[in-house]
Each structure stands twice: as C-alpha cells, then as structure tokens.
Amino acid sequence: MIRGVKLPKFKSISKNKRIGFYNKPKFVYIPLISGNDEDITITVKKGDYVYKGSVIGRRKGNFKIPINSSVSGTVVDYTQKVYSNGKKVKCVVIENDFKEKEEIKPVINKKISKYTKQEFIKTIKDCGVVGMSGNGDPTYLKYNTENKINTLIVNCTECSAYATSDYVLLVEKCEEILETVDALLEINEIDKAIIAVKKNDTELLNILNSFIGTYLKIKIVTVPDIYPIGWEKYLVKYVLGINYNVSSIEKGVVVNNVSTIYSIYEALKYNKPLCERIITFTGDGIKKPQNVYVKVGTPIMEIINKIGKTSNDIKIIVGEPMMGKYIESEDIIATTDISCVIILKQLPQYDETECIRCGKCTKYCPVKISPVLIKDSKNNKEKLNKLNVDKCINCGLCSYICPARIDLRSIIEKVRDN
Amino acid sequence: MNTNGPFIHTENTSFKIMKNIFIALIPLILFAIYKNGLVLFFKGKVDFITSLYPIFIIFICSLCTFIFDTLYTMLFCKDKVDIKKYIKTSFSFLPGIILSLVIPINTPILIIILSCLISTVLEKIFFKVSNNHIFNTVALSFIIISIFSIINGGYSYLNQFESTKFNNSPLQSEIQLNYNYDLVVKPYGDLKQYFVGNVPGGIGEVSILFCIISFIYLIVQKSVKYLIPISSFVTFLIGFTLIGIFNNYDIYFSIFNLFIGSIVFSLIFISSSSFTSPITNLGQIVYGILIGILTIVFRFVLPFADIFMAIFISNLLVPLIDNICVKFNK
Structure with a gap:
C-alpha cells in the first residue's frame, strides 16, 4: 500500500505566469561540486577566457562528469559560496562579458x-x-x-x-x-x-x-x-x-x-551543456512570483532583487517546503538541483508540545519506520538498529503530520548521523 | 532555529485533537445533566439546586484531575515545563470529565478526590520512571473508586428517580440473577431504551446513541485511534455471542452485555486514549482484541470494573505490543 498525505498547494501563485529570464548576471559563481562530491579537478586558472559551456572543472573518480561555465567571460577569482545543501563550497568566479560566446563545436545534423x-x-x-x-x-x-x-x-x-x-x-x-x-x-x-x-x-x-x-x-x-x-x-x-x-x-x-x-x-x-535551468521563485516575500530561466552560478539574491521583495527582511528556503533548507546567508547561488526558491516574510513558528503517541508518524511513514519509537529510543543503539533508522529518506512527512509539532525528521537525522 | 524542512504542517494539532475529544463529550455531558438532574427536577423529585448535582460532580472530577496534574508538574517538573503553556495545552481536565461520566451518581465526593489524587500521582511517578504513560488515569481512578465501593458495600448507580422504580442497575441485576431476558433486560425496557440511554448506569455513559455520534465525530475529525474500539467491539460481540450460544441464551444476550457496564463509552473514550495505547495499526488491533477478551473474562470475575481492569492490564502491555508490532509495520 502506498502511504502519503495530500499537501496544501501553493502552486497557483506561480503556475500560469510567463517564464521570466535572468541571463545577465555580472558575475557567476560556478560551484566546484557534483552531486555531493567536492573532489573536482579545476581546468581553468585566473585570467583564462571561457566560453559559455566551457569545461571549468571535472569530477574525479568513477563518475567523471564536466562542470561547465554558464556565461562567456574571464575567470577572475575563486571564492566560497553557499550551495543548495546549505554548505559553503569553492566556486570559480567568472566575469560575464555578456557576449554569450560558445565554443565552436561540430554541427549535429541528425535527428x-x-x-x-x-x-x-x-x-x-x-x-x-x-x-x-x-x-x-x-x-x-x-x-x-x-x-x-x-x-x-x-x-x-x-x-x-x-x-x-x-x-x-x-x-x-x-x-x-x-x-x-x-x-x-x-x-x-x-x-x-x-x-x-x-x-x-x-x-x-x-x-x-x-x-x-x-x-x-x-x-x-x-x-x-x-x-x-x-x-x-x-x-x-x-x-x-x-x-x-x-x-x-x-x-x-x-x-x-x-x-x-x-x-x-x-x-x-x-550539443548544449547543462548550465541553465528554470527555477520557481515564489512565496509572500516576493512581489511577482514566477518561474525564471537562470544561469547556474547566478546569486539567488540578485534574481530576488530583480523580481522585487515585499519586505526588507526576507527568509529564503531553498528547495521545496518539506525537504528544503532555510538559508540564512545571502550568498546562495543557483544550481542545477534547485527547482524552487521560497521567499517568505517570516518563517512559520511552531510550538512543540508533548508527544501524544497518536502514531500518525508511523502510520504515514513511506519507508515504514516508526519515528516516535526512534525518538523514544534515541539513546539505545541496540534498539535503534532494530528500528531501521537507516531507511529514513528525510521526506519530512513525520514532522509534517505530527500534531505535537515535534521535529522528528531532525531527531532521526541526528540519531542516524551519530 | 531549525533550518531544515518541513516548513508547512498539518492543521491537525494536539490541541485540536484534545478540543475535539472535549466537543465529542459535550452531548454526553448534556445527557448526564438531563438524565440525572433536569428530569428529576421536572418530575418534582428534587429542587432546582439539587438538580445541578451532576454538573457539580463533573466539575469536581475535572477540577481534581486538572489541579493534581498541574500541581505535580509545578512541583516536580517546573524546570522542564513552561507551566503557563502546560496549563493552556495539557487539557488535564479531560480525564476528570471522562471519569465523571462513568462513575455512579452516588459516589462520595471525598472518594472521587482521593481516587483522582492517587491515580494522577501514580501515573506521573510511573511516567517519570519509565518515560511512558503506562496507566490510564481514568481507568485507574475508576478501579480505586470500585475498591472503595466494595469496602463500603457498593455505591448505587440509581439516581433519585430511578431508585423509586428499580432496585439495581442492569449490570447488578445480571450479576445477581444470571442472564434472563424477562428478569434482567425487560424490567428496564426493551433494547431501544438501552440504546437511547433511558436505563440506570454511570452518570453520563449510558446513551449508546450519543456515544456512537461522538465516535463518528472523532473519526471524521481524525482525533481517535478508531481501530481500538472497533476491534474491541467485534471481539466482545463475538465472545458474548459464543457464550450465549453455549448457554442457550437468546440473541439479545451479546447486545445487552455490550450496552451495559460502560463498555461502549469506555472503549471509545478510555481505551483509545492516545497516550496509553499502541502506535501501529496492527498494535491497535491487537490491543483492542486484548481489551475485548479481558473484558469478557472480567465480566465474570470482577463485573463492576471489568472494562477498566481490562484497559488497565492492557495498558501495561502496550510497550511490548509496540515493540512486536512495529516489526510488522508494512
């Protein structure tokens, strides 16, 4: 049996709006990370001219895959920016010359x-x-x-x-x-x-x-x-x-x-490398919620400022509301794995109360583990092994459904990490 | 500040669940006031002030559980708990209301206060030791009241109007006379009277009709572990049907036994209490069946507190049921 819940929907805010474009960032910050792997060979150095789509780094190991520039311009620096997982990663800073020059590649003339x-x-x-x-x-x-x-x-x-x-x-x-x-x-x-x-x-x-x-x-x-x-x-x-x-x-x-x-x-x-994508910018903290076609490495704040904020003090959630992350830093950049950025005037506050053992977290868990029993046994390693903590997929459903507002997802994450 | 999602939550909160249970109890509270107060007043059996006695009992019970629970928390858990928030969200008066609806109308106030005090303190102490709500306060309070009742020769379930018509409650009649439709059931009316609640019993639990309405409300509001009462009902009915067949009783035997002795009310409001029942669906079914079986057993061994003893013993097995049934959570 498939378990799950119907979530409230806020899609209409951005659904039928025209796709916006933000393709002229002065600088892009190409993150040197692929998946969660930061073991990347850098193939450019400061002062190099790169085309749109040029390889600027390559993942090492078995899953070799290039990391491409999303603009044409000059490599000016290396810096740290915040990635979608909330951690800082090394980025190649490229100054955009706004010429959108691409490397000359053989023309593919086939279906x-x-x-x-x-x-x-x-x-x-x-x-x-x-x-x-x-x-x-x-x-x-x-x-x-x-x-x-x-x-x-x-x-x-x-x-x-x-x-x-x-x-x-x-x-x-x-x-x-x-x-x-x-x-x-x-x-x-x-x-x-x-x-x-x-x-x-x-x-x-x-x-x-x-x-x-x-x-x-x-x-x-x-x-x-x-x-x-x-x-x-x-x-x-x-x-x-x-x-x-x-x-x-x-x-x-x-x-x-x-x-x-x-x-x-x-x-x-x-023959176009992956260096652009559509991201939904939505929420009550933004004037015109919409989908925007953006270049990888564009600072998210730049796009938000372009669209317009409804408040000076906004909160940015990267990803969707169940598994996404609140990012305090304004250094967050657009990457290929971000499909949605939620901009809120303030984060929702929930008061945690005592667990009433309603069992909803266990009833709805898609991987059929029991978050409440894991919470109760968090200091008992032997019991935790029996409760299959490792099966958790971090979907956040247990925290969502909990009437006592207990952040079970974070508890399980901590238990698993320990 | 939590930086991980979810940033949205279901609208169903613990507060709403407790509020829904309270709302579900309202028809039964009103019925208790009507049956044990207003009817007596309109029939000229008591004056208006005396007709308010059911309200007084309900108030005393809820006040006791609220005060004892809050006092204990203030004295022993003040470092861990924000008392103001606790008072607002704990709904600790609810067990008192539930208790008030199942006890005999003639229960002495002092005994009520004493039972609430003992059960609350015991429940809290065992919670502190085991980190689990092992005992259901209502079931424990009722058992304590029953012990006092036995010591003192029994507290009558009959109100001042009923005492002019009957000698016993239907359950007491069945204990004394053994089941016989004409002797045990008929004197109080047909089973429709039992269904409506027009028979002697606990202060506000006798109306099966209102119990069912409340149960449906709780299911619709997703505020009850409905598998527990349903599996208990089914077990109880099957068990009593078999007993009826073996003893050549008529077909009303099982229904009659279900309708008397606070069974329906207790299964809906006490056995399904979130805190003291299993968390998995299978666990809830097992727990419900266990309560059903134990209730049948105790009806013959300790009939005055059968369902409460069944719930009390089943409560002790909840951690074990949870640990076993979580393996079958598929």
Whole structure:
C-alpha cells in the first residue's frame, strides 16, 4: 500500500505566469561540486577566457562528469559560496562579458533519435547532464548499463507544494520532451515509456494528451496526489508494482524528471551543456512570483532583487517546503538541483508540545519506520538498529503530520548521523 | 532555529485533537445533566439546586484531575515545563470529565478526590520512571473508586428517580440473577431504551446513541485511534455471542452485555486514549482484541470494573505490543 498525505498547494501563485529570464548576471559563481562530491579537478586558472559551456572543472573518480561555465567571460577569482545543501563550497568566479560566446563545436545534423547508444552516452556525459531533482548524479549512469532497460518513467508529479518549474517547462516544451522520450526509447531499445502525472493535474493531462497521439510507445499513467509520490522508489512501485533495493536499474527501469529530459534534449539537439535551468521563485516575500530561466552560478539574491521583495527582511528556503533548507546567508547561488526558491516574510513558528503517541508518524511513514519509537529510543543503539533508522529518506512527512509539532525528521537525522 | 524542512504542517494539532475529544463529550455531558438532574427536577423529585448535582460532580472530577496534574508538574517538573503553556495545552481536565461520566451518581465526593489524587500521582511517578504513560488515569481512578465501593458495600448507580422504580442497575441485576431476558433486560425496557440511554448506569455513559455520534465525530475529525474500539467491539460481540450460544441464551444476550457496564463509552473514550495505547495499526488491533477478551473474562470475575481492569492490564502491555508490532509495520 502506498502511504502519503495530500499537501496544501501553493502552486497557483506561480503556475500560469510567463517564464521570466535572468541571463545577465555580472558575475557567476560556478560551484566546484557534483552531486555531493567536492573532489573536482579545476581546468581553468585566473585570467583564462571561457566560453559559455566551457569545461571549468571535472569530477574525479568513477563518475567523471564536466562542470561547465554558464556565461562567456574571464575567470577572475575563486571564492566560497553557499550551495543548495546549505554548505559553503569553492566556486570559480567568472566575469560575464555578456557576449554569450560558445565554443565552436561540430554541427549535429541528425535527428536526435538517430544517435547510437555510445554516442548518446558520450554526449550527455560531455554535456554534464545530471539529475535535476534528486542528488544530482550523472544521468548517463542510468543508461550506461548492460542490463536491458524495459521501461522509462518520466516523473511529472512535481509533488512539492510550491514548485511549478517542471509544469511550465512541460507546457512550453511538450513536443520537445515527447520527442526526447521517443528518442530515448529508440536509442536505448527501451520497450515503453510511462509519463507519470498526478490524476488531478488536468491541465497537464490535457496538454500531454493533445501531443501524445503519434507516440505509440509512450503512455500516460495517473498517480494519486499524495506526498511523496514523486520519490523514485514510490513511483516505480505505484506505476509498475516493482520494488527494488538500491537503484531502479536493477529491475530494468529508468526514471527521469521533466527537467532532466529537457536537458538531454538540448544536449542531443544542440550539443548544449547543462548550465541553465528554470527555477520557481515564489512565496509572500516576493512581489511577482514566477518561474525564471537562470544561469547556474547566478546569486539567488540578485534574481530576488530583480523580481522585487515585499519586505526588507526576507527568509529564503531553498528547495521545496518539506525537504528544503532555510538559508540564512545571502550568498546562495543557483544550481542545477534547485527547482524552487521560497521567499517568505517570516518563517512559520511552531510550538512543540508533548508527544501524544497518536502514531500518525508511523502510520504515514513511506519507508515504514516508526519515528516516535526512534525518538523514544534515541539513546539505545541496540534498539535503534532494530528500528531501521537507516531507511529514513528525510521526506519530512513525520514532522509534517505530527500534531505535537515535534521535529522528528531532525531527531532521526541526528540519531542516524551519530 | 531549525533550518531544515518541513516548513508547512498539518492543521491537525494536539490541541485540536484534545478540543475535539472535549466537543465529542459535550452531548454526553448534556445527557448526564438531563438524565440525572433536569428530569428529576421536572418530575418534582428534587429542587432546582439539587438538580445541578451532576454538573457539580463533573466539575469536581475535572477540577481534581486538572489541579493534581498541574500541581505535580509545578512541583516536580517546573524546570522542564513552561507551566503557563502546560496549563493552556495539557487539557488535564479531560480525564476528570471522562471519569465523571462513568462513575455512579452516588459516589462520595471525598472518594472521587482521593481516587483522582492517587491515580494522577501514580501515573506521573510511573511516567517519570519509565518515560511512558503506562496507566490510564481514568481507568485507574475508576478501579480505586470500585475498591472503595466494595469496602463500603457498593455505591448505587440509581439516581433519585430511578431508585423509586428499580432496585439495581442492569449490570447488578445480571450479576445477581444470571442472564434472563424477562428478569434482567425487560424490567428496564426493551433494547431501544438501552440504546437511547433511558436505563440506570454511570452518570453520563449510558446513551449508546450519543456515544456512537461522538465516535463518528472523532473519526471524521481524525482525533481517535478508531481501530481500538472497533476491534474491541467485534471481539466482545463475538465472545458474548459464543457464550450465549453455549448457554442457550437468546440473541439479545451479546447486545445487552455490550450496552451495559460502560463498555461502549469506555472503549471509545478510555481505551483509545492516545497516550496509553499502541502506535501501529496492527498494535491497535491487537490491543483492542486484548481489551475485548479481558473484558469478557472480567465480566465474570470482577463485573463492576471489568472494562477498566481490562484497559488497565492492557495498558501495561502496550510497550511490548509496540515493540512486536512495529516489526510488522508494512
């Protein structure tokens, strides 16, 4: 049985607004991090001229993937900026010359479905395509498998209460996304693709239905509007009835979200590296909530100031409201894994009271652990092992549902870290 | 300041849950005042001031649990707890209201005060030792009152009007006469009278109708662990149906036994108490079945406090039930 709750929705604030563009930052700060790996080889030095899309660093180890510049200009410095996880990371500072110069690359003059698998893997690897909603692992890893891939699931559930970046992308680029899905099926000899959409998302269903007619191998499957249905393991379980241990590839299933599919499209069609994305800027602390097309490395505050604040003292939450992070520093920068920035006049305050042992945290936990028993046993290591603390996915549902407002998510995180 | 999400929360708070339980009790409180006060006044059995006695009992019970709970917290937990906030959010008068609705109308006030004091202090001490709410204060208070009742020859459940018509409550009749529809059930009316609550019993628990309405309200408001009462009801009914079959009793036997002795009220408001019941769905079902079985056993062993003894013993097993059932939480 799939467990979850229907969250309150604040999507209408930004949903049907025109996509804004913020493509002229004076400086960009390209973070030298890939996924959570900060072990990066820097390939540029101060004074170097870089093009838009130039490789400025490369992840070491097994998952080699480039980090690209999002502007053309001159490398002027290295500095520390705040990444989406709230930690400071080393960044390459590039002064934008506003010329948007790109490296001269061989023109790709073929349909995107005509790539061989090797060409496809190489292209998305060289373009630095990474997962744009999860932990930011390189996308080519999912396809670079000897196992037969049976199913591609396109995750259009966007179960955040605020984010609409995937929605607007799908509305604007539905044809391109379907073309890419079809190409992925052909290139990787995948049997079928399933587009997972929430059943009450009628606007999205109408748009997809109006374009999907010619794609016989692509099906739309509706899923319930509950959180965290967008979690990969849940989605695979709901759509295909399959459980897996570590990765869906074990069972021949690949899951990509809409933004990742579109970045694959740009890589295959234009050989364009991943250095821009759409981010939802929303909340009561901003004058015109909207989706904005931004360059990776752009200071978030610059974009907020451009849109306009409703108060001088704003609070920034990076990510969605369940798993996101409140960032006190104004040094936060736009990265490929940020789909939403919530700007609030003030953070909601909740008074914690005594646990009434209602059991709701246990009842709704998607990984079927018992947060309240973990809280009770936080000093008993033997008992904690039996309570499967390691299975926690940090979805925050236990804290959300707790009527006593106990921050169970943080308690479990601390227990696990210890 | 917490920097991690979630930054949104469900609207259902502990305060709302407690408030909903209080709201669910209101029809039963009003029924208690009507049955044991207003009816007597309108029938000319008592004067107006005396007709307010049920209100006085309810007030005394809730005041006792509130004062003893707050005093204990002020004296022994003042370092850990913000007293003002505690008073606002603890709803510690609720157990008192629940207790007042199940006790006999003729329970001496001193005994009520004493039972509330002992149960509150014992509950708090065991909580301090085990970090678990082991005992349900209401069940424990009722057991203490029952002990005093036995010592003092029994406190009558009959109000001043009922005492002119009957000698005993239906449960007492069943104990003395063994089940026989004509002798035990019929003198108080048919089962419809039991369902409506027009029979002797605890101060405000006898109306099955109002109990069911309150239960539905609590389910709709997501403020009750409904699996506990439901599994207990089912177990109790199955058990008594089997006993009825073996003893050649009529089909009303099981329903009658369910309707008397505060069973329905106690299962809804006492057995399902959040603090003292299991957290997993399976645990709640197991706990409910256990209460059902123990209630059947105690009806024959200790009928005056059967459901309360069943809840009291089941409470002790909650940590064990939780630890076992969490493994099956799938």
